[in-house]
Amino acid sequence: MPDRQRADARRNYGRILAVAEEEIAAHGADASLEQIARIAGVGSATVRRHFPTRRALLEAVSRKRIEALAARAQALTGESDSRAALLEWLSDVVAYSASARGLAAALTYDGTEPDPLHDNTCAAVMREAGDPLLHRAMQDGAVPPGVTIADLIALIVGIVLATEHHPDPAAAADRLFRLSVAGLSPQT
CATH class of the missing domain: 1.10.10 (Arc Repressor Mutant, subunit A)
Incomplete structure (x- = not known):
């Protein structure tokens, strides 16, 4: 404005x-x-x-939360355990997204060509914020190569949208996020 x-x-x-x-x-x-x-x-x-678009309204509503998540990612960048720092930030993204209806929708890929005037700035800010955490975790061998922040945000969006009508969406989203991190293989 x-x-x-x-x-x-x-x-x-x-x-x-x-x-x-x-x-x-x-x-x-x-x-x-x-x-x-x-x-x-x-x-x-x-x-x-x-x-001019629903996405522009969702992004404006979500802007403060997105900025807080970006600041949180920056604060975690120097942590000694790069995997724990990345997972802590992603967990924060899940918690924020589950508690703020509309935030997950602001982060979704909608299949349209980016409009330079109304690009999905929420997703861009999140990618920029999370990339250093992911890059460091990859360098440390804590995350397999080929994973992108866009992949991780898409996973979170899916979890949050799938749990949004649950009686306790934040708890359900957190549980599914932790399950996705742990995987289905038993601990050995």
């Missing part, structure tokens, strides 16, 4: 974003844009002017 926007446009943006956060928390990524506009006291066109 440019600083040179009119004061009423800035107020509308803030009101739409606040309502969107509540509606997405209550109804998930498919929250009604018309309902958001109605509650915010603006027209649908105003919502679409500020957020």
